[in-house]
Structure formats: structure tokens, C-alpha cells
Amino acid sequence: xxxxxxxxxxxxxxxxxxxxxxxxxxxxxxxxxxxxxxxxxxxxxxxxxxxxxxxxxxxxxxxxxxxxxxxxxxxxxxxxxxxxxxxxxxxxxxxxxxxxxxxxxxxxxxxxxxxxxxxxxxxxxxxxxxxxxxxxxxxxxxxxxxxxxxxxxxxxxxxxxxxxxxxxxxxxxxxxxxxxxxxxxxxxxxxxxxxxxxxxxxxxxxxxxxxxxxxxxxxxxxxxxxxxxxxxxxxxxxxxxxxxxxxxxxxxxxxxxxxxxxxxxxxxxxxxxxxxxxxxxxxxxxxxxxxxxxxxxx
Amino acid sequence: xxxxxxxxxxxxxxxxxxxxxxxxxxxxxxxxxxxxxxxxxxxxxxxxxxxxxxxxxxxxxxxxxxxxxxxxxxxxxxxxxxxxxxxxxxxxxxxxxxxxxxxxxxxxxxxxxxxxxxxxxxxxxxxxxxxxxxxxxxxxxxxxxxxxxxxxxxxxxxxxxxxxxxxxxxxxxxxxxxxxxxxxxxxxxxxxxxxxxxxxxxxxxxxxxxxxxxxxxxxxxxxxxxxxxxxxxxxxxxxxxxxxxxxxxxxxxxxxxxxxxxxxxxxxxxxxxxxxxxxxxxxxxxxxxxx
Numbered sequence: 001x002x003x004x005x006x007x008x009x010x011x012x013x014x015x016x017x018x019x020x021x022x023x024x025x026x027x028x029x030x031x032x033x034x035x036x037x038x039x040x041x042x043x044x045x046x047x048x049x050x051x052x053x054x055x056x057x058x059x060x061x062x063x064x065x066x067x068x069x070x071x072x073x074x075x076x077x078x079x080x081x082x083x084x085x086x087x088x089x090x091x092x093x094x095x096x097x098x099x100x101x102x103x104x105x106x107x108x109x110x111x112x113x114x115x116x117x118x119x120x121x122x123x124x125x126x127x128x129x130x131x132x133x134x135x136x137x138x139x140x141x142x143x144x145x146x147x148x149x150x151x152x153x154x155x156x157x158x159x160x161x162x163x164x165x166x167x168x169x170x171x172x173x174x175x176x177x178x179x180x181x182x183x184x185x186x187x188x189x190x191x192x193x194x195x196x197x198x199x200x201x202x203x204x205x206x207x208x209x210x211x212x213x214x215x216x217x218x219x220x221x222x223x224x225x226x227x228x229x230x231x232x233x234x235x236x237x238x239x240x241x242x243x244x245x246x247x248x249x250x251x252x253x254x255x256x257x258x259x260x261x262x263x264x265x266x267x268x269x270x271x272x273x274x275x276x277x278x279x280x281x282x283x284x285x286x287x288x289x290x291x292x293x294x295x296x297x298x
Numbered sequence: 299x300x301x302x303x304x305x306x307x308x309x310x311x312x313x314x315x316x317x318x319x320x321x322x323x324x325x326x327x328x329x330x331x332x333x334x335x336x337x338x339x340x341x342x343x344x345x346x347x348x349x350x351x352x353x354x355x356x357x358x359x360x361x362x363x364x365x366x367x368x369x370x371x372x373x374x375x376x377x378x379x380x381x382x383x384x385x386x387x388x389x390x391x392x393x394x395x396x397x398x399x400x401x402x403x404x405x406x407x408x409x410x411x412x413x414x415x416x417x418x419x420x421x422x423x424x425x426x427x428x429x430x431x432x433x434x435x436x437x438x439x440x441x442x443x444x445x446x447x448x449x450x451x452x453x454x455x456x457x458x459x460x461x462x463x464x465x466x467x468x469x470x471x472x473x474x475x476x477x478x479x480x481x482x483x484x485x486x487x488x489x490x491x492x493x494x495x496x497x498x499x500x501x502x503x504x505x506x507x508x509x510x511x512x513x514x515x516x517x518x519x520x521x522x523x524x525x526x527x528x529x530x531x532x533x534x535x536x537x538x539x540x541x542x543x544x545x546x547x548x549x550x551x552x553x554x555x556x557x558x559x560x561x562x563x564x565x566x567x568x569x570x571x572x573x574x575x576x577x578x579x580x581x582x583x584x585x586x587x588x589x
Contacts (some may be wrong), residue, residue: 059443163341
């Protein structure tokens with residue numbers, strides 16, 4: 001079976017309470033909440049084995065709500081979700097599902113609850129039945145990979161910087177090696193070194209049996225990592241396709257409140273400045289090679 | 299009256315780490331009125347701590363803080379705080395009320411303003427930030443980007459003279475980004491001071507480049523010290539390698555032009571924005587074709 005995740009006609013509403021309106025604006029026109037109460041409307045989607053799929057869209061489009069459906073944290077109100085062929089509602093054991101699909105929250109503070117870094121990272125794998133020796137070993141490997149000393153384990157989680165918290169939250173999930181990684185803005189507060197390390201790790205990690213679902217506002221990152229993207233807007237899927245089609249479509253991106261990737265901006269500007277035949281490039285390395293060719297050719 | 303902010307020989311550590319080295323060391327910074335300053339640096343380099351020091355949340359271990367020329371002491375700290383607004387990195391640590399409109403009203407109510415005044419300031423703030431559609435929403439149901447925008451609006455409602463923004467774009471899409479940049483621009487034009495902290499120099503400066511609002515200065519932090527303090531242009535002149543050695547990513551045009559300069563054409567100039575890079579490349583093409 002090709003599909004690891006299949007979403008059918010999924011809708012979700014947060015049941016907003018209108019009686020919680022403010023004293024200053026009471027008795028005014030009806031709240032916009034009423035019209036807006038569906039966070040997700042009729043979502044159909046599939047994530048295949050070996051894929052890194054991007055979900056992009058403006059703030060409030062429903063991206064985070066959708067992601068929280070993928071490991072059973074939010075159950076479908078309407079429609080269905082199949083993970084590895086089994087329905088999340090009645091065919092998955094919920095603990096097994098959480099082990100199968102690792103979800104990284106947008107805000108690491110929603111996720112971190114232990115006092116010490118080491119305990120935070122050991123929490124999930126120990127609960128999933130990994131031996132302490134295995135956990136210790138892979139913890140050391142990941143610490144080394146991200147350039148931390150082993151003593152980082154004893155740091156207080158609430159004293160970490162924003163970027164450090166994000167790395168800890170990420171390590172606490174990848175350490176139990178889920179089959180699907182669902183990442184909500186994983187690089188949002190990372191400096192460029194850590195960001196690069198995380199991107200490389202994801203590229204190596206994904207294999208024919210695994211998949212990554214990535215939400216990001218960084219379009220260059222999406223362009224570089226993802227095979228396919230879904231554009232979400234107002235709780236609906238408004239567009240879907242290969243990354244190199246959608247992310248080179250300036251009008252489509254603008255319509256959906258999305259940035260044009262920097263590298264695409266460069267490409268488009270070159271195209272209208274005398275380089276009509278220039279090929280699409282996805283990375284800076286491709287671009288530098290093109291310049292080298294240009295120079296050698298001349 | 300002096301500069302908006304002056305930090306003199308400042309040292310700071312969180313008291314619990316008594317055995318640890320300082321989080322901030324030997325900080326000497328002056329931020330002027332009408333200046334837009336980007337502070338960048340690695341994760342854990344002390345950027346957010348520095349902002350909290352400027353916001354007068356933490357007292358320094360050593361050193362002095364001057365706000366508009368006044369040395370901050372126990373007596374004048376409360377007045378000084380009213381002139382400074384900090385938007386936290388994590389909006390969840392800032393939003394405290396049930397609905398967006400209450401969030402906007404909270405600071406104003408506590409400042410003792412009349413309900414009518416509060417209402418008019420809220421209406422004005424909602425207009426500036428473009429969050430009319432959010433005002434009746436519950437804060438805990440907002441998306442990450444919406445929360446960031448509301449956190450910013452609630453600080454703007456207090457009309458600070460010094461606006462401190464900690465990673466304001468981290469969860470935000472391009473439309474909100476443009477709004478925030480517009481707000482920064484108006485602030486700076488009005489002679490106020492804006493400090494924007496970002497781990498991502500590239501984004502902070504690219505946004506500025508694409509919107510013709512360039513930061514007046516970049517301050518780059520390294521292990522709790524000020525490693526660089528100067529104009530963006532003087533930073534770019536030092537090429538992408540230097541910027542990368544500080545754990546930062548240079549803007550794409552600086553990166554690519556540095557690479558061409560290093561490996562392909564030694565005479566290729568370092569370009570700070572895509573437009574000038576394209577212009578240079580067009581020149582390269584013309585030159586090569588003529589040969």
C-alpha cells in the first residue's frame with residue numbers, strides 16, 4: 001500500500017462560545033465567529049510512503065488543527081482518517097498511534113513538561129517500552145548531532161532559550177523513531193546552523209517506509225524539502241501539486257497570502273531580465289552551478 | 299534628553315545559575331530615537347534576555363540602564379516602563395484574558411483610562427493592525443500567527459515610545475508580515491525606536507529589503523557579548539562567511555554573490571539585495587557574450 005495517511009472529507013469545528021464576548025463590544029453586529037466556526041471543511045488528502053509533504057497557507061487557515069488530527073490528538077468530527085490503512089477512530093490503539101505518528105507542536109512550551117532536558121527526552125521512549133540503555137545511547141547521538149554536551153541533559157527546561165526548547169521538543173519525538181513525523185513549524189526559532197542540521201536530518205531520515213508532514217512559513221524550506229504541497233486557506237484545500245509547480249506560481253502564492261521563495265523571486269527576476277531560457281532551480285547550489293556554466297560557456 | 303536606550307557596562311545572569319558565567323557580558327549599546335535596529339545571533343546567545351533587560355523586567359547584575367537619558371532606579375522604573383513595550387517571543391506567555399478585545403483592553407484598564415478612551419484606543423489599534431475579524435474570538439482558539447498579531451496589538455494599544463519585538467514573524471504569513479512592517483515603518487517615522495530580535499538575520503533583513511524599510515543598524519550577539527554593531531551594508535561587506543561564522547544566514551543575494559566572488563569571479567561585488575544581484579548577473583552575461 002502506497003498511502004501512509006489518507007484523509008477523507010474531514011471537517012472540524014471548535015464550537016466557539018459567543019457568550020464570552022467582551023463588555024466593550026457587546027450588542028454590536030453579530031460575531032464573525034459564527035461564520036468562521038469551521039476550522040476545517042471537507043479536507044481530502046493523502047500522504048504516501050517516502051514523501052515529505054508540505055502544508056502551507058495563511059495564519060488561521062487550519063494547518064495546526066489539521067496536524068493535530070494525524071495522531072489522534074483531535075478526533076474527526078466529520079469524515080475519516082486512515083493511518084497505514086486503519087481508521088484512527090476505531091481501528092488504532094491510541095498509544096500505538098502516538099508511537100506511529102510523532103507530532104511536534106508549533107509551540108514547544110505546549111509540549112515540554114519535565115523539569116530536566118534528559119527526563120523530557122526519555123519520557124516518551126520509556127513509556128513506549130524502549131530500554132533505558134537504548135534511550136541513553138540515541139539521546140547521546142542526537143545531542144552530539146545538534147552540538148550539545150552530554151551535560152545538556154541536566155539543564156532546566158524552563159530556562160532554555162526559544163530555539164533550545166524547539167530542539168529539545170524535536171529530539172523528544174525523533175528519539176522513539178515514529179514512522180510518520182508531523183512537524184508544525186519545526187525551524188521557526190532555530191538559528192541557521194540548527195535549522196540546517198534539522199533539514200539534513202529530515203532528508204536522511206525519510207525513507208521508503210516513512211513520511212514527513214511539514215507545516216512551515218518558510219517557503220524556501222518547503223521548496224527544498226517537500227515533494228508535494230497542499231495549500232490550505234479558510235479550512236479548505238485550495239490547491240495541491242508538486243512543489244516545483246506550486247511554489248513557482250507567484251499569483252497562486254499571493255492569492256493565498258504566502259511568500260514567494262527567495263530563490264524563486266531571483267529566478268523570476270532573472271527571467272524578465274534577459275535570461276528567458278533559464279531553467280527552474282530549487283536550491284542555491286543548482287543556481288551557482290548554472291552561473292558557473294554560464295561563465296564557462298561564454 | 300539622551301538616546302532612547304543606553305546600556306552601560308552591563309552584566310547579567312539568572313540568579314539561579316550562581317556558578318554559571320554571565321548570560322550577558324560587557325554590554326554597551328545606545329539605541330537612538332527614530333532608529334530601527336535588528337538584533338540577531340545564535341540560539342541561546344542572549345538576545346531575548348537583552349530585550350527583557352531593555353524592557354526593565356530584569357535588573358542587571360552590574361552596569362547602568364538609561365531610558366531617555368534617565369538613569370533607571372527604583373523610583374523612576376515604573377514611569378520608564380510605560381514608555382517601553384515588549385512583544386514576547388511566545389505569545390502564550392503574554393496573552394492572559396479570554397477574548398481578543400479584553401486582551402487589548404487589559405493594559406489600558408490597568409492604566410486607569412476611562413471606558414470611552416479605552417474603546418477609542420482599541421478601535422484605533424484594531425484598525426492599524428487589521429484584526430477586526432478577530433476581536434470577538436477567544437484567545438485560546440487563535441492560530442499561532444493570529445496570537446502573535448494580537449500580542450503585538452495589545453502592546454501597541456499602550457502607545458510605547460520604544461517597541462521591542464522578539465521574533466515577531468516566526469509564525470506569521472506574508473500579509474500579517476507586511477502589516478507589521480508597515481507598523482514598524484510608521485513607528486520609526488514618528489521618531490520612535492524599534493528593536494527587532496531575530497535568530498534569522500536573513501528573514502529580518504530580507505523582509506526589510508523587499509519592503510524598502512532597511513534596518514538602520516544590526517547588532518549581532520555571540521555568547522552574551524556584542525560581536526558586531528553597525529549598518530547592514532557594513533555587515534554585508536564582510537561577506538557571507540563572516541555572517542555564517544556567527545551562526546547566521548546572510549540574505550540570499552549576499553550568499554550567492556559571496557559564493558560567486560569566492561569561487562567564480564573575484565571581481566564580482568557583494569550584493570545586498572536580489573535586484574542588484576540580477577543587475578550584476580546581467581552584466582556578467584553581457585560581458586561574457588562580448589568576449
